[in-house]
Amino acid sequence: MRDASGIFYILPGGGQRHGETLQQGLKRECLEEIGTEVEIGPLLYVREYIGKNHEFHKAHRAFHQVEHVFRCTLPTPDAIGPGTEHDKKQVGIEWIPLAELAQRRFLPEAIKAFFKNGDFDAGTLYLGDIN
Helix, strand or coil: ECCCCCCCCCCCCCCCCCCCCCCHHHHHHHHHHCCCEEEEEEEEEEEEEEHHHCCCCHHHHHCEEEEEEEEECCHHHHHHHCCCCCCCCCCCCCCCCCCHHHHHHEEEEEHHHHHHCCECCCCCEEEECCC
């Protein structure tokens, strides 16, 4: 993604449609945004984002979302590429090795600390309102 401060990274995903399970919505969103199927693993965390409390508060003051983040794998890593629909500020797709995550502007910034030795451990499923 790109904003006035430059490039930043987010995980693929998005809104759940009425009648979709979380997993169905995630599979659809990944096809739309990164152009490939994903294999969905366990739930890693639940995060709330209350926009008025964070850096984008001017634009997001009335925005509140709840995110359910799952561990996913790519059955065909070389298949990643342009999907059928992009987010408004999306400028591309990039696979970032976990070892490089600390050097990137990645949102939510707070979760970067939970990636250790190729694994994710927040100590809890519910992270609260973080960015």
